[in-house]
Amino acid sequence: MKPKIFIDGEHGTTGLQIRTRLAGRDDIEIISVPVERRRETAARAEFLNKADIAILCLPDDAAKESVALIENETTRVIDASTAHRVADGWAYGFAEMDKAQAAAIAASKRVANPGCWPQGPIATLRPLVAAGLLPAGFPVTMNGISGYSGGGKAMVEEYEAKGEDAPEYLPYGLGFKHKHVPELRKYATLSRDPLMTPVVGNFAQGMITCVPLQLGDLDRVPTGKELHAAIADHYAGIRNGFVSVAPYAEVERVPDLQPEMHNDTNQMTLYVFANDTRAQALLMAVYDNLGKGASGAAVQNMDLMLGRT
Numbered sequence: 001m002k003p004k005i006f007i008d009g010e011h012g013t014t015g016l017q018i019r020t021r022l023a024g025r026d027d028i029e030i031i032s033v034p035v036e037r038r039r040e041t042a043a044r045a046e047f048l049n050k051a052d053i054a055i056l057c058l059p060d061d062a063a064k065e066s067v068a069l070i071e072n073e074t075t076r077v078i079d080a081s082t083a084h085r086v087a088d089g090w091a092y093g094f095a096e097m098d099k100a101q102a103a104a105i106a107a108s109k110r111v112a113n114p115g116c117w118p119q120g121p122i123a124t125l126r127p128l129v130a131a132g133l134l135p136a137g138f139p140v141t142m143n144g145i146s147g148y149s150g151g152g153k154a155m156v157e158e159y160e161a162k163g164e165d166a167p168e169y170l171p172y173g174l175g176f177k178h179k180h181v182p183e184l185r186k187y188a189t190l191s192r193d194p195l196m197t198p199v200v201g202n203f204a205q206g207m208i209t210c211v212p213l214q215l216g217d218l219d220r221v222p223t224g225k226e227l228h229a230a231i232a233d234h235y236a237g238i239r240n241g242f243v244s245v246a247p248y249a250e251v252e253r254v255p256d257l258q259p260e261m262h263n264d265t266n267q268m269t270l271y272v273f274a275n276d277t278r279a280q281a282l283l284m285a286v287y288d289n290l291g292k293g294a295s296g297a298a299v300q301n302m303d304l305m306l307g308r309t
Contacts, residue, residue, distance in 0.1 A: 002029040003306055006047045008066050009057035013153055014080050017295035018055060027308070045069040053305060055298055056080060067110075078301050080113040080294060085183045087112065092187055093301040094119060096241040096268075097126060106304040113301065116150055116293025117198055118184035120209030120285025123243060124270055125188040127234035133222040134213075140194035142184075144209035145169075145201045145259055150289045159202065170200040206260035207289040216279035224248065224274025224281055231270055231283075240309050242266045242292060242300065250274075263288045266296035 005028050009015045022030060031051060037043035048054050048070050056063045056079045063081040070077070084090045091108035095101055105111050114122075121142045128134040148159040148166070159166045178196045185193055215221045228248040235243050246254075246269055254271070262269065268287035274280065287293055303309045 002027060003052040004029050004031050004050060005302065006031050006051035006054045007057060008044060008048065008054055009062070012057050013149055013156060013290070014294045014298070015055075015057035017290050018057065018298055021295055021299045028306070041069070045071075049075060051075050053078065053302055055302065076109045076111075076305055078111045078113055078298050078305075080298055082115060082179050082183070084110065084112040085115065086186050093297055094122065094187065095297075095300055095304060096235065096238045096243040097122065097187060099237055102238075102240070102304055102309075105301050106307065108305070111301050111305065113294070113298050114187075115180045115183055116146065116207060116287075116289040117144070117178070117196065117209065118180045118187065119293055119297075120144070120207075120268070120270075120287065121184055121194070121211050121283075122187045123268060123285050124211055124231060124272075124283035125190070127231045128222075128227060129189045130234070131230040133227060133230055135218070136189055136191040138190070138213075139192070140188070140190060140211060141197070142194055142209060142211045143197045143199065144207060145199045146207035146289045147203045147205035147259070148200050149205045150207070150293070151200060155200070156204075166202045167200070168202045171197065172200060173198050201259070203260060205288055205290045206258075206263045207287060207293065208257075208259045209285045211283040213281040213283065214279070215281060221276075221279045223276050224250070224272060227274065227281055227283070228272040231272060235270070242296075243268045243270065245270045245272075248272055257284075257286065259286065261286055262291065264291065266292050266300055268292045 007015050033043045033047050049072050053076045056066050060081045060083040063079050063083045090110045090112045091104045093111045093113045148155050181193055232245040235245055271284040273282045
């Protein structure tokens, strides 16, 4: 019997992307609430409880409600909202985060899909803290740019309605209370809150995250090659992963490095740039905010939970 997959919120941005990624697969059965019953809580409860895996593509409060509607011990959950990312009992759905993370996801009944913004900084910082090259209390700042689809359906409609008049570069979260800060702090294994300064650009999807490092005040300043080696060694030990590390090079620019380079894939590429004389470095990650940053990660986690990888 094919496992039943229910996407709660299948008509939102992430839900539609997941449906597209699962189209044509004959090893699973997608179940959906009939259109005429879509607003019924009882209907959602019925489908949540008949699913083998429920993927929640909902606002936080609605996601919590969906979890509360599950009354059996068999429905497993992948939550794409922020609601459970630092909650006890939930596996964090970044499979390449550690060697044991894919197995933890595969064995879990509750998996919290990562946020798009924290995933790149976690991917670069966590190996450096683990290797002792950065202290957990290092004052981390991160910035970057994401396609407007990262803002959900309302922002997509706003940008597309404005067309050429839409902002090319729109900083947000300027109150420095970004909802992803707890997630980034926890899984990058930091002991203090990072400063996040995200930006939305006038393109639909794709993203780059950047973590600049002022290393001069450390007791021992790591070289760029040491930073790169620690990150590369980490991902070399991850089987069947989608994260790769670009070769280390002292360059002024990388012509093909741009936020849309991994669109419609689940790939993530990490870069390390450094000037050892100035004791400065930059950690970059490029991925699709709707792919590895959302729907791609959800499908990857689903496959792990079904034993498909």
